[in-house]
Amino acid sequence: MLRVEAINSGYGNAQVLRDVSLDVAAGEILCLMGRNGAGKTTAMKTIMGLLPLMSGRITLDGQDVGRLPAHEVARAGIGYIPQGRRLFTELTVAQNLEIGLMTRKSGPHVRTRVLELFPRLSERLNQRAETLSGGEQQMLATARALCIEPKVLILDEPTEGLQPSMIEAIRDVVVRLRNEGVAILLVEQRVDAVLALADRVAFLENGILAETVTPERMRTDAALLKRYLGV
Amino acid sequence: MLAALEGAVTAAVLALTAIGLSLVFGVMRVVNVAHGEFYMLGAVIAWSVATSLGGHPAIGFAAALVIAPVVVGLLAAAADMTILKRINYDPERTIVATIGLLYIIQQVTLMTYGPEARPVEPPFNHRLALPWVEWGEQGLALYWPWGLSTTSYKLAVIGAAIVVLLGVWVMMTRTKIGLIMRATQLDRDMAQAFGIPVERVYAIVFGIGAGLAALGAVLIVPIQQAYYLMGADPLLLSFIVVIIGGLGSLPGTVLAALLIGMSDGIISVFFSPTLAKILATLLVALVLVFRPQGLFGTRAA
Ligand SMILES: Nc1ncnc2c1ncn2[C@@H]1O[C@H](COP(=O)(O)OP(=O)(O)OP(=O)(O)O)[C@@H](O)[C@H]1O
Ligand SMILES: [Mg+2]
Numbered sequence: 118m119l120r121v122e123a124i125n126s127g128y129g130n131a132q133v134l135r136d137v138s139l140d141v142a143a144g145e146i147l148c149l150m151g152r153n154g155a156g157k158t159t160a161m162k163t164i165m166g167l168l169p170l171m172s173g174r175i176t177l178d179g180q181d182v183g184r185l186p187a188h189e190v191a192r193a194g195i196g197y198i199p200q201g202r203r204l205f206t207e208l209t210v211a212q213n214l215e216i217g218l219m220t221r222k223s224g225p226h227v228r229t230r231v232l233e234l235f236p237r238l239s240e241r242l243n244q245r246a247e248t249l250s251g252g253e254q255q256m257l258a259t260a261r262a263l264c265i266e267p268k269v270l271i272l273d274e275p276t277e278g279l280q281p282s283m284i285e286a287i288r289d290v291v292v293r294l295r296n297e298g299v300a301i302l303l304v305e306q307r308v309d310a311v312l313a314l315a316d317r318v319a320f321l322e323n324g325i326l327a328e329t330v331t332p333e334r335m336r337t338d339a340a341l342l343k344r345y346l347g348v
Numbered sequence: 349m350l351a352a353l354e355g356a357v358t359a360a361v362l363a364l365t366a367i368g369l370s371l372v373f374g375v376m377r378v379v380n381v382a383h384g385e386f387y388m389l390g391a392v393i394a395w396s397v398a399t400s401l402g403g404h405p406a407i408g409f410a411a412a413l414v415i416a417p418v419v420v421g422l423l424a425a426a427a428d429m430t431i432l433k434r435i436n437y438d439p440e441r442t443i444v445a446t447i448g449l450l451y452i453i454q455q456v457t458l459m460t461y462g463p464e465a466r467p468v469e470p471p472f473n474h475r476l477a478l479p480w481v482e483w484g485e486q487g488l489a490l491y492w493p494w495g496l497s498t499t500s501y502k503l504a505v506i507g508a509a510i511v512v513l514l515g516v517w518v519m520m521t522r523t524k525i526g527l528i529m530r531a532t533q534l535d536r537d538m539a540q541a542f543g544i545p546v547e548r549v550y551a552i553v554f555g556i557g558a559g560l561a562a563l564g565a566v567l568i569v570p571i572q573q574a575y576y577l578m579g580a581d582p583l584l585l586s587f588i589v590v591i592i593g594g595l596g597s598l599p600g601t602v603l604a605a606l607l608i609g610m611s612d613g614i615i616s617v618f619f620s621p622t623l624a625k626i627l628a629t630l631l632v633a634l635v636l637v638f639r640p641q642g643l644f645g646t647r648a649a
Contacts, residue, residue, distance in 0.1 A: 162537075165540075165541050166540070167537050167540060167541065186545070187537075187540035187541070187546075188539075188540045188543050188544055188545045188546065189543070190541075191540075191541055191542055191543045192543045197541045199538065199541070203535055203537075203538045204538075205530070205531045205534045205535060205538065206534060207530070207534055208527070208530060208531065208534065212527055215527065216527065216528075216531050216539075216542050216544070217542055219524070219528075219542075219543065219544075220542045220543035221543065261542070265542070265543070
Protein backbone atom coordinates (compact mmCIF):
# COMPACT_ATOMS: atom_id res chain seq x y z
CA MET A 118 0.00 0.00 0.00
CA LEU A 119 2.50 2.61 1.19
CA ARG A 120 5.98 2.10 -0.16
CA VAL A 121 8.99 4.23 0.75
CA GLU A 122 12.07 3.61 -1.37
CA ALA A 123 15.53 4.86 -0.45
CA ILE A 124 14.48 8.32 0.67
CA ASN A 125 16.92 10.97 1.76
CA SER A 126 15.63 14.02 3.55
CA GLY A 127 16.25 16.46 6.37
CA TYR A 128 16.06 20.10 7.37
CA GLY A 129 17.68 22.51 4.96
CA ASN A 130 21.23 21.31 4.50
CA ALA A 131 21.14 19.04 7.54
CA GLN A 132 20.37 15.61 6.18
CA VAL A 133 18.70 13.30 8.70
CA LEU A 134 17.37 10.29 6.77
CA ARG A 135 19.73 8.25 4.61
CA ASP A 136 18.31 5.80 2.08
CA VAL A 137 15.39 4.79 4.27
CA SER A 138 13.10 2.17 2.75
CA LEU A 139 10.00 0.62 4.23
CA ASP A 140 6.57 -0.53 3.19
CA VAL A 141 3.25 -1.15 4.87
CA ALA A 142 0.54 -3.37 3.42
CA ALA A 143 -3.20 -2.93 3.80
CA GLY A 144 -4.37 -4.39 7.11
CA GLU A 145 -0.88 -4.40 8.53
CA ILE A 146 0.69 -2.55 11.47
CA LEU A 147 4.32 -1.63 10.99
CA CYS A 148 5.95 -0.23 14.11
CA LEU A 149 8.91 2.09 13.77
CA MET A 150 11.26 2.22 16.73
CA GLY A 151 14.49 4.00 17.48
CA ARG A 152 16.19 6.21 20.03
CA ASN A 153 15.31 9.84 20.53
CA GLY A 154 16.60 11.79 17.59
CA ALA A 155 16.92 8.74 15.36
CA GLY A 156 14.73 10.42 12.74
CA LYS A 157 11.31 8.81 13.29
CA THR A 158 9.35 12.06 13.23
CA THR A 159 11.46 13.26 10.32
CA ALA A 160 10.45 10.16 8.36
CA MET A 161 6.74 10.82 9.09
CA LYS A 162 7.00 14.46 8.03
CA THR A 163 8.77 13.48 4.85
CA ILE A 164 6.03 11.01 3.95
CA MET A 165 3.44 13.75 4.55
CA GLY A 166 5.32 16.02 2.16
CA LEU A 167 6.15 18.52 4.89
CA LEU A 168 9.88 18.09 4.31
CA PRO A 169 11.36 18.09 0.82
CA LEU A 170 12.53 14.82 -0.60
CA MET A 171 16.21 15.01 -1.54
CA SER A 172 15.96 11.73 -3.39
CA GLY A 173 13.99 8.50 -3.37
CA ARG A 174 10.38 7.59 -4.04
CA ILE A 175 7.20 7.39 -2.01
CA THR A 176 4.20 5.65 -3.54
CA LEU A 177 0.67 4.97 -2.38
CA ASP A 178 -1.00 2.13 -4.28
CA GLY A 179 1.50 2.80 -7.05
CA GLN A 180 0.72 6.53 -7.22
CA ASP A 181 3.81 8.68 -6.74
CA VAL A 182 2.98 10.88 -3.74
CA GLY A 183 6.56 11.87 -2.97
CA ARG A 184 6.53 14.63 -5.58
CA LEU A 185 3.10 16.00 -4.77
CA PRO A 186 2.67 19.36 -3.06
CA ALA A 187 2.16 18.80 0.68
CA HIS A 188 -1.58 19.46 0.70
CA GLU A 189 -2.24 16.81 -1.92
CA VAL A 190 -0.57 14.02 0.04
CA ALA A 191 -3.37 14.00 2.59
CA ARG A 192 -5.94 14.13 -0.19
CA ALA A 193 -4.41 10.96 -1.63
CA GLY A 194 -5.52 9.23 1.56
CA ILE A 195 -2.81 9.44 4.22
CA GLY A 196 -4.05 10.38 7.69
CA TYR A 197 -1.48 11.87 10.06
CA ILE A 198 -1.53 11.95 13.84
CA PRO A 199 1.58 13.95 14.63
CA GLN A 200 3.79 13.80 17.67
CA GLY A 201 2.52 16.27 20.28
CA ARG A 202 -0.96 16.19 18.68
CA ARG A 203 -0.70 19.57 16.97
CA LEU A 204 -4.40 20.39 17.11
CA PHE A 205 -5.73 23.70 15.88
CA THR A 206 -5.71 24.95 19.45
CA GLU A 207 -8.00 27.96 19.21
CA LEU A 208 -10.60 26.14 17.15
CA THR A 209 -13.34 24.04 18.68
CA VAL A 210 -13.56 20.27 18.58
CA ALA A 211 -16.18 20.50 15.85
CA GLN A 212 -14.03 22.86 13.77
CA ASN A 213 -10.97 20.62 14.10
CA LEU A 214 -13.06 17.74 12.81
CA GLU A 215 -14.45 19.89 10.01
CA ILE A 216 -10.92 20.59 8.75
CA GLY A 217 -10.39 16.83 8.66
CA LEU A 218 -13.67 16.28 6.84
CA MET A 219 -12.88 18.99 4.27
CA THR A 220 -9.60 17.33 3.28
CA ARG A 221 -11.24 14.73 1.06
CA LYS A 222 -14.77 16.11 1.17
CA SER A 223 -15.96 13.30 3.42
CA GLY A 224 -19.70 13.10 3.93
CA PRO A 225 -21.58 13.51 7.22
CA HIS A 226 -21.67 9.75 7.78
CA VAL A 227 -17.90 9.85 8.34
CA ARG A 228 -18.34 12.38 11.09
CA THR A 229 -21.02 10.29 12.75
CA ARG A 230 -18.83 7.21 12.60
CA VAL A 231 -15.78 8.98 14.02
CA LEU A 232 -17.82 10.43 16.87
CA GLU A 233 -19.13 6.94 17.62
CA LEU A 234 -15.53 5.82 18.08
CA PHE A 235 -14.88 8.70 20.47
CA PRO A 236 -18.13 9.48 22.29
CA ARG A 237 -16.34 11.80 24.69
CA LEU A 238 -15.68 14.19 21.86
CA SER A 239 -19.35 14.46 20.92
CA GLU A 240 -20.04 15.83 24.40
CA ARG A 241 -17.44 18.55 23.85
CA LEU A 242 -18.03 19.70 20.30
CA ASN A 243 -18.04 23.40 21.12
CA GLN A 244 -15.09 23.33 23.47
CA ARG A 245 -11.82 24.82 22.27
CA ALA A 246 -9.22 22.15 21.54
CA GLU A 247 -6.64 23.71 23.84
CA THR A 248 -8.96 23.28 26.83
CA LEU A 249 -9.30 19.51 26.38
CA SER A 250 -7.41 17.15 28.67
CA GLY A 251 -4.34 15.46 27.26
CA GLY A 252 -6.20 12.24 26.59
CA GLU A 253 -9.10 14.04 24.94
CA GLN A 254 -6.65 15.96 22.78
CA GLN A 255 -5.13 12.71 21.59
CA MET A 256 -8.61 11.42 20.82
CA LEU A 257 -9.31 14.54 18.80
CA ALA A 258 -6.03 14.26 16.91
CA THR A 259 -6.93 10.68 16.07
CA ALA A 260 -10.51 11.56 15.16
CA ARG A 261 -9.33 14.40 12.91
CA ALA A 262 -7.11 11.99 10.97
CA LEU A 263 -9.91 9.43 10.69
CA CYS A 264 -12.16 12.09 9.21
CA ILE A 265 -10.28 11.78 5.94
CA GLU A 266 -11.13 8.04 5.71
CA PRO A 267 -7.45 7.19 5.35
CA LYS A 268 -6.03 4.28 3.41
CA VAL A 269 -2.84 4.73 5.40
CA LEU A 270 -2.73 6.00 8.97
CA ILE A 271 0.47 7.40 10.40
CA LEU A 272 0.70 7.71 14.18
CA ASP A 273 3.71 9.35 15.82
CA GLU A 274 3.92 8.33 19.49
CA PRO A 275 0.18 8.51 20.12
CA THR A 276 0.41 7.18 23.66
CA GLU A 277 3.05 9.62 24.94
CA GLY A 278 2.00 10.82 28.39
CA LEU A 279 -1.35 9.04 28.51
CA GLN A 280 -2.80 6.94 31.29
CA PRO A 281 -3.39 3.19 30.70
CA SER A 282 -7.14 3.41 30.02
CA MET A 283 -6.57 6.06 27.36
CA ILE A 284 -3.75 4.04 25.80
CA GLU A 285 -6.18 1.13 25.69
CA ALA A 286 -8.80 3.23 23.88
CA ILE A 287 -6.34 4.42 21.23
CA ARG A 288 -5.07 0.86 20.79
CA ASP A 289 -8.58 -0.50 20.25
CA VAL A 290 -9.17 2.04 17.50
CA VAL A 291 -5.86 1.17 15.82
CA VAL A 292 -6.65 -2.55 15.87
CA ARG A 293 -10.13 -1.90 14.53
CA LEU A 294 -8.77 0.11 11.64
CA ARG A 295 -6.24 -2.56 10.81
CA ASN A 296 -9.04 -5.11 10.68
CA GLU A 297 -10.85 -2.81 8.27
CA GLY A 298 -7.84 -2.95 5.98
CA VAL A 299 -6.10 0.34 6.77
CA ALA A 300 -2.31 0.28 6.50
CA ILE A 301 -0.85 1.54 9.77
CA LEU A 302 2.55 3.03 10.39
CA LEU A 303 3.05 3.48 14.11
CA VAL A 304 5.94 5.13 15.90
CA GLU A 305 6.00 3.78 19.43
CA GLN A 306 8.60 3.72 22.20
CA ARG A 307 6.96 1.30 24.59
CA VAL A 308 8.14 -2.24 23.91
CA ASP A 309 5.10 -4.01 25.42
CA ALA A 310 2.73 -1.99 23.23
CA VAL A 311 4.75 -2.79 20.14
CA LEU A 312 4.86 -6.49 20.97
CA ALA A 313 1.10 -6.54 21.42
CA LEU A 314 0.25 -4.70 18.21
CA ALA A 315 2.90 -4.97 15.56
CA ASP A 316 2.91 -7.25 12.55
CA ARG A 317 6.46 -6.15 11.83
CA VAL A 318 8.94 -3.88 13.58
CA ALA A 319 11.44 -1.59 11.87
CA PHE A 320 14.40 -0.09 13.68
CA LEU A 321 15.79 3.29 12.77
CA GLU A 322 19.30 4.16 13.87
CA ASN A 323 20.84 7.57 13.19
CA GLY A 324 18.68 8.12 10.14
CA ILE A 325 19.35 4.71 8.67
CA LEU A 326 16.78 1.93 8.59
CA ALA A 327 18.84 -0.77 10.26
CA GLU A 328 16.58 -3.80 10.40
CA THR A 329 13.00 -4.97 10.04
CA VAL A 330 11.99 -7.93 12.18
CA THR A 331 8.96 -9.88 13.42
CA PRO A 332 7.64 -9.34 16.96
CA GLU A 333 8.67 -12.93 17.78
CA ARG A 334 12.24 -12.15 16.92
CA MET A 335 12.06 -9.01 19.06
CA ARG A 336 10.67 -10.97 21.99
CA THR A 337 13.45 -13.52 21.93
CA ASP A 338 16.43 -11.43 20.89
CA ALA A 339 17.29 -9.11 23.79
CA ALA A 340 20.40 -7.84 22.00
CA LEU A 341 18.16 -6.19 19.42
CA LEU A 342 16.52 -3.88 21.93
CA LYS A 343 19.84 -3.16 23.58
CA ARG A 344 21.36 -2.13 20.32
CA TYR A 345 18.57 0.02 18.86
CA LEU A 346 16.80 1.31 21.93
CA GLY A 347 19.42 1.11 24.64
CA VAL A 348 17.20 -0.85 27.01
CA MET B 349 -18.67 66.97 19.00
CA LEU B 350 -17.44 67.98 15.59
CA ALA B 351 -13.99 66.75 16.48
CA ALA B 352 -15.43 63.43 17.59
CA LEU B 353 -17.15 63.05 14.24
CA GLU B 354 -13.97 63.84 12.33
CA GLY B 355 -12.22 61.38 14.59
CA ALA B 356 -14.84 58.73 13.87
CA VAL B 357 -14.29 59.12 10.12
CA THR B 358 -10.54 58.75 10.61
CA ALA B 359 -11.11 55.78 12.88
CA ALA B 360 -13.44 54.09 10.41
CA VAL B 361 -10.99 54.27 7.52
CA LEU B 362 -8.08 53.43 9.78
CA ALA B 363 -9.89 50.36 11.08
CA LEU B 364 -10.33 49.06 7.52
CA THR B 365 -6.70 49.66 6.64
CA ALA B 366 -5.37 48.25 9.90
CA ILE B 367 -7.56 45.17 9.78
CA GLY B 368 -6.02 44.36 6.41
CA LEU B 369 -2.52 44.68 7.84
CA SER B 370 -3.51 42.67 10.89
CA LEU B 371 -5.04 39.88 8.80
CA VAL B 372 -1.88 39.56 6.71
CA PHE B 373 0.32 39.54 9.76
CA GLY B 374 -1.91 37.20 11.69
CA VAL B 375 -2.30 34.52 9.06
CA MET B 376 0.97 34.84 7.15
CA ARG B 377 3.33 36.32 9.77
CA VAL B 378 4.32 38.81 7.11
CA VAL B 379 4.97 42.43 8.02
CA ASN B 380 3.71 44.18 4.92
CA VAL B 381 5.54 47.47 4.63
CA ALA B 382 3.88 48.09 1.24
CA HIS B 383 0.43 48.15 2.85
CA GLY B 384 0.21 51.96 2.66
CA GLU B 385 0.96 51.79 -1.07
CA PHE B 386 -1.96 49.46 -1.65
CA TYR B 387 -4.05 52.09 0.12
CA MET B 388 -2.64 54.80 -2.14
CA LEU B 389 -3.24 52.64 -5.23
CA GLY B 390 -6.85 52.27 -4.13
CA ALA B 391 -7.25 56.04 -4.06
CA VAL B 392 -5.50 56.57 -7.40
CA ILE B 393 -7.52 53.86 -9.12
CA ALA B 394 -10.67 55.35 -7.62
CA TRP B 395 -9.74 58.66 -9.21
CA SER B 396 -9.08 57.14 -12.62
CA VAL B 397 -12.27 55.12 -12.57
CA ALA B 398 -14.34 58.08 -11.39
CA THR B 399 -12.94 60.45 -14.01
CA SER B 400 -13.06 58.05 -16.93
CA LEU B 401 -16.71 57.30 -16.25
CA GLY B 402 -18.81 60.32 -16.96
CA GLY B 403 -22.25 61.04 -15.64
CA HIS B 404 -23.32 61.51 -12.09
CA PRO B 405 -20.47 61.34 -9.55
CA ALA B 406 -22.30 58.53 -7.80
CA ILE B 407 -21.86 56.21 -10.79
CA GLY B 408 -18.11 56.71 -10.97
CA PHE B 409 -17.80 56.39 -7.23
CA ALA B 410 -19.84 53.21 -7.05
CA ALA B 411 -17.72 51.69 -9.82
CA ALA B 412 -14.54 52.72 -8.01
CA LEU B 413 -15.81 51.18 -4.82
CA VAL B 414 -15.91 47.81 -6.53
CA ILE B 415 -13.09 48.07 -9.06
CA ALA B 416 -10.33 49.60 -6.93
CA PRO B 417 -10.30 47.00 -4.12
CA VAL B 418 -10.59 44.12 -6.60
CA VAL B 419 -7.77 45.38 -8.84
CA VAL B 420 -5.54 46.12 -5.86
CA GLY B 421 -6.35 42.76 -4.31
CA LEU B 422 -5.44 40.93 -7.51
CA LEU B 423 -2.22 42.91 -7.83
CA ALA B 424 -1.32 42.05 -4.25
CA ALA B 425 -2.12 38.38 -4.76
CA ALA B 426 0.12 38.41 -7.83
CA ALA B 427 2.88 40.09 -5.83
CA ASP B 428 2.50 37.41 -3.18
CA MET B 429 2.82 34.58 -5.67
CA THR B 430 5.72 36.06 -7.59
CA ILE B 431 7.75 37.62 -4.79
CA LEU B 432 6.83 36.51 -1.26
CA LYS B 433 6.38 32.87 -2.19
CA ARG B 434 9.83 32.83 -3.83
CA ILE B 435 11.50 33.95 -0.63
CA ASN B 436 9.54 31.39 1.39
CA TYR B 437 7.86 34.01 3.60
CA ASP B 438 11.09 34.35 5.54
CA PRO B 439 10.31 37.14 8.08
CA GLU B 440 13.33 39.36 7.46
CA ARG B 441 13.35 38.97 3.71
CA THR B 442 9.64 39.74 3.41
CA ILE B 443 10.24 43.06 5.12
CA VAL B 444 12.97 43.93 2.64
CA ALA B 445 10.86 42.68 -0.26
CA THR B 446 7.80 44.71 0.74
CA ILE B 447 9.96 47.82 1.17
CA GLY B 448 11.05 47.23 -2.41
CA LEU B 449 7.44 46.82 -3.44
CA LEU B 450 6.61 50.10 -1.69
CA TYR B 451 9.09 52.04 -3.83
CA ILE B 452 8.11 50.28 -7.03
CA ILE B 453 4.42 51.07 -6.55
CA GLN B 454 5.16 54.62 -5.49
CA GLN B 455 7.48 55.38 -8.42
CA VAL B 456 5.26 53.73 -11.00
CA THR B 457 2.36 55.82 -9.72
CA LEU B 458 4.49 58.95 -9.88
CA MET B 459 5.46 58.15 -13.47
CA THR B 460 1.94 57.41 -14.64
CA TYR B 461 -0.43 59.35 -12.43
CA GLY B 462 1.93 62.20 -11.65
CA PRO B 463 2.75 64.23 -8.58
CA GLU B 464 -0.57 66.11 -8.34
CA ALA B 465 -3.16 65.57 -5.67
CA ARG B 466 -6.54 65.05 -7.27
CA PRO B 467 -9.99 65.00 -5.74
CA VAL B 468 -12.81 62.59 -6.35
CA GLU B 469 -16.31 63.95 -6.07
CA PRO B 470 -18.39 62.38 -3.35
CA PRO B 471 -21.45 60.48 -4.57
CA PHE B 472 -23.70 62.55 -2.36
CA ASN B 473 -22.90 65.34 -0.03
CA HIS B 474 -25.60 67.07 1.91
CA ARG B 475 -24.76 69.31 4.75
CA LEU B 476 -26.42 68.11 7.84
CA ALA B 477 -26.84 70.47 10.72
CA LEU B 478 -26.28 68.84 14.03
CA PRO B 479 -28.48 69.51 17.03
CA TRP B 480 -27.02 70.54 20.31
CA VAL B 481 -28.58 70.47 23.74
CA GLU B 482 -28.18 73.27 26.17
CA TRP B 483 -29.71 74.35 29.45
CA GLY B 484 -31.74 77.41 28.42
CA GLU B 485 -34.48 79.54 29.92
CA GLN B 486 -37.16 76.90 29.46
CA GLY B 487 -34.98 74.10 30.74
CA LEU B 488 -33.30 71.65 28.38
CA ALA B 489 -33.46 72.94 24.82
CA LEU B 490 -32.44 71.53 21.52
CA TYR B 491 -31.03 73.94 18.99
CA TRP B 492 -28.94 73.98 15.84
CA PRO B 493 -25.90 76.15 16.40
CA TRP B 494 -24.40 77.82 13.39
CA GLY B 495 -21.38 76.00 11.93
CA LEU B 496 -22.01 72.74 13.71
CA SER B 497 -22.60 70.50 10.76
CA THR B 498 -21.28 67.45 9.03
CA THR B 499 -21.95 65.94 5.65
CA SER B 500 -24.07 62.94 4.90
CA TYR B 501 -21.08 61.47 3.13
CA LYS B 502 -19.00 61.36 6.29
CA LEU B 503 -21.73 59.51 8.10
CA ALA B 504 -21.95 57.10 5.18
CA VAL B 505 -18.21 56.41 5.45
CA ILE B 506 -18.63 55.44 9.07
CA GLY B 507 -21.59 53.24 8.24
CA ALA B 508 -19.81 51.55 5.34
CA ALA B 509 -16.77 50.82 7.46
CA ILE B 510 -18.91 49.22 10.15
CA VAL B 511 -20.63 47.03 7.56
CA VAL B 512 -17.32 45.91 6.03
CA LEU B 513 -15.77 45.20 9.42
CA LEU B 514 -18.76 43.10 10.40
CA GLY B 515 -18.39 41.33 7.07
CA VAL B 516 -14.74 40.52 7.79
CA TRP B 517 -15.69 39.25 11.21
CA VAL B 518 -18.43 37.03 9.82
CA MET B 519 -16.03 35.74 7.19
CA MET B 520 -13.41 34.82 9.77
CA THR B 521 -15.74 33.21 12.29
CA ARG B 522 -18.64 31.81 10.30
CA THR B 523 -17.43 30.72 6.89
CA LYS B 524 -15.39 27.88 5.50
CA ILE B 525 -12.72 30.15 4.04
CA GLY B 526 -12.40 31.83 7.45
CA LEU B 527 -11.96 28.45 9.11
CA ILE B 528 -9.28 27.58 6.57
CA MET B 529 -7.50 30.89 7.19
CA ARG B 530 -7.53 30.40 10.94
CA ALA B 531 -6.28 26.83 10.68
CA THR B 532 -3.45 28.07 8.44
CA GLN B 533 -2.67 30.79 10.96
CA LEU B 534 -2.61 28.37 13.90
CA ASP B 535 -0.46 25.63 12.36
CA ARG B 536 0.75 25.92 8.80
CA ASP B 537 2.19 22.40 8.58
CA MET B 538 -0.88 20.72 10.02
CA ALA B 539 -3.07 22.74 7.68
CA GLN B 540 -1.10 21.27 4.80
CA ALA B 541 -1.28 17.81 6.32
CA PHE B 542 -5.05 18.20 6.11
CA GLY B 543 -5.22 19.18 2.51
CA ILE B 544 -5.25 22.96 2.85
CA PRO B 545 -3.37 24.60 -0.05
CA VAL B 546 -1.51 27.01 2.18
CA GLU B 547 0.11 28.93 -0.66
CA ARG B 548 -3.24 29.70 -2.24
CA VAL B 549 -4.61 30.74 1.17
CA TYR B 550 -1.67 33.12 1.54
CA ALA B 551 -2.31 34.70 -1.84
CA ILE B 552 -5.99 35.17 -0.98
CA VAL B 553 -5.23 36.65 2.44
CA PHE B 554 -2.63 39.02 1.01
CA GLY B 555 -5.15 40.07 -1.64
CA ILE B 556 -7.94 40.61 0.88
CA GLY B 557 -5.61 42.58 3.16
CA ALA B 558 -4.58 44.90 0.34
CA GLY B 559 -8.16 45.13 -0.91
CA LEU B 560 -9.33 46.32 2.50
CA ALA B 561 -6.70 49.06 2.48
CA ALA B 562 -7.83 50.06 -1.02
CA LEU B 563 -11.44 50.13 0.11
CA GLY B 564 -10.55 52.42 2.99
CA ALA B 565 -8.80 54.71 0.51
CA VAL B 566 -11.76 54.82 -1.88
CA LEU B 567 -13.96 55.88 1.01
CA ILE B 568 -11.57 58.64 2.09
CA VAL B 569 -10.70 60.01 -1.32
CA PRO B 570 -13.78 62.30 -1.61
CA ILE B 571 -12.70 63.86 1.70
CA GLN B 572 -8.97 63.96 1.17
CA GLN B 573 -7.31 63.70 -2.24
CA ALA B 574 -5.51 61.01 -4.19
CA TYR B 575 -1.78 61.64 -4.05
CA TYR B 576 1.16 59.36 -4.71
CA LEU B 577 2.69 59.87 -1.27
CA MET B 578 -0.56 59.47 0.65
CA GLY B 579 0.30 55.93 1.80
CA ALA B 580 2.82 56.88 4.47
CA ASP B 581 0.44 58.12 7.16
CA PRO B 582 -2.01 55.22 7.00
CA LEU B 583 0.91 52.79 7.08
CA LEU B 584 2.31 54.37 10.22
CA LEU B 585 -1.07 54.64 11.90
CA SER B 586 -1.99 51.08 10.91
CA PHE B 587 1.20 49.78 12.46
CA ILE B 588 0.45 51.75 15.60
CA VAL B 589 -3.06 50.34 15.69
CA VAL B 590 -1.97 46.78 15.04
CA ILE B 591 0.70 46.95 17.73
CA ILE B 592 -1.62 48.49 20.29
CA GLY B 593 -4.47 46.16 19.42
CA GLY B 594 -2.35 43.06 19.60
CA LEU B 595 -0.76 41.54 16.53
CA GLY B 596 -3.26 39.46 14.63
CA SER B 597 -6.21 40.14 16.94
CA LEU B 598 -9.19 41.44 14.96
CA PRO B 599 -11.35 42.87 17.78
CA GLY B 600 -8.25 44.42 19.33
CA THR B 601 -7.37 46.04 16.03
CA VAL B 602 -10.83 47.61 15.69
CA LEU B 603 -10.80 48.94 19.25
CA ALA B 604 -7.31 50.33 18.83
CA ALA B 605 -8.32 51.96 15.54
CA LEU B 606 -11.20 53.63 17.37
CA LEU B 607 -8.88 54.79 20.13
CA ILE B 608 -6.19 56.12 17.79
CA GLY B 609 -8.60 57.51 15.19
CA MET B 610 -10.75 59.34 17.72
CA SER B 611 -7.85 60.76 19.69
CA ASP B 612 -6.10 61.68 16.45
CA GLY B 613 -9.19 63.55 15.26
CA ILE B 614 -9.84 65.29 18.55
CA ILE B 615 -6.25 66.24 19.31
CA SER B 616 -5.71 67.42 15.73
CA VAL B 617 -8.70 69.75 15.96
CA PHE B 618 -7.89 71.22 19.34
CA PHE B 619 -4.12 71.12 19.27
CA SER B 620 -2.07 70.02 16.30
CA PRO B 621 -1.81 66.93 14.10
CA THR B 622 1.84 66.62 15.07
CA LEU B 623 0.94 66.37 18.73
CA ALA B 624 -1.56 63.64 17.88
CA LYS B 625 1.13 61.62 16.11
CA ILE B 626 3.59 62.15 18.94
CA LEU B 627 1.06 60.93 21.49
CA ALA B 628 0.17 57.89 19.37
CA THR B 629 3.83 56.97 19.02
CA LEU B 630 4.32 57.41 22.75
CA LEU B 631 1.37 55.11 23.36
CA VAL B 632 2.99 52.46 21.16
CA ALA B 633 6.22 52.72 23.12
CA LEU B 634 4.31 52.32 26.37
CA VAL B 635 2.36 49.33 25.07
CA LEU B 636 5.54 47.69 23.80
CA VAL B 637 7.19 48.13 27.18
CA PHE B 638 4.32 47.10 29.43
CA ARG B 639 2.18 44.81 27.30
CA PRO B 640 4.19 43.51 24.36
CA GLN B 641 1.35 41.23 23.24
CA GLY B 642 -0.83 44.31 22.72
CA LEU B 643 -3.75 45.55 24.78
CA PHE B 644 -6.05 42.83 23.49
CA GLY B 645 -3.53 40.30 22.21
CA THR B 646 -3.85 36.76 23.49
CA ARG B 647 -0.36 35.50 22.90
CA ALA B 648 3.12 36.68 22.20
CA ALA B 649 3.88 37.30 18.55
N1 LIG C 1 13.17 21.58 12.61
C1 LIG C 1 14.38 20.99 12.66
N2 LIG C 1 15.47 21.62 12.17
C2 LIG C 1 16.69 21.04 12.21
N3 LIG C 1 16.91 19.82 12.73
C3 LIG C 1 15.87 19.14 13.23
C4 LIG C 1 14.55 19.69 13.22
N4 LIG C 1 13.72 18.78 13.78
C5 LIG C 1 14.48 17.72 14.12
N5 LIG C 1 15.77 17.93 13.78
C6 LIG C 1 16.87 16.98 13.99
O1 LIG C 1 16.63 15.80 13.26
C7 LIG C 1 17.03 14.67 13.99
C8 LIG C 1 15.89 13.67 14.05
O2 LIG C 1 14.81 14.23 14.77
P1 LIG C 1 13.40 13.53 14.89
O3 LIG C 1 12.45 14.49 15.49
O4 LIG C 1 13.05 12.93 13.59
O5 LIG C 1 13.71 12.38 15.95
P2 LIG C 1 12.74 11.30 16.56
O6 LIG C 1 13.30 9.97 16.18
O7 LIG C 1 11.34 11.57 16.19
O8 LIG C 1 12.98 11.53 18.11
P3 LIG C 1 11.96 11.43 19.36
O9 LIG C 1 11.92 10.03 19.78
O10 LIG C 1 12.61 12.27 20.38
O11 LIG C 1 10.65 11.97 18.90
C9 LIG C 1 17.48 15.15 15.35
O12 LIG C 1 18.88 15.15 15.37
C10 LIG C 1 16.94 16.55 15.45
O13 LIG C 1 17.81 17.37 16.17
MG1 LIG D 1 9.70 12.11 17.20
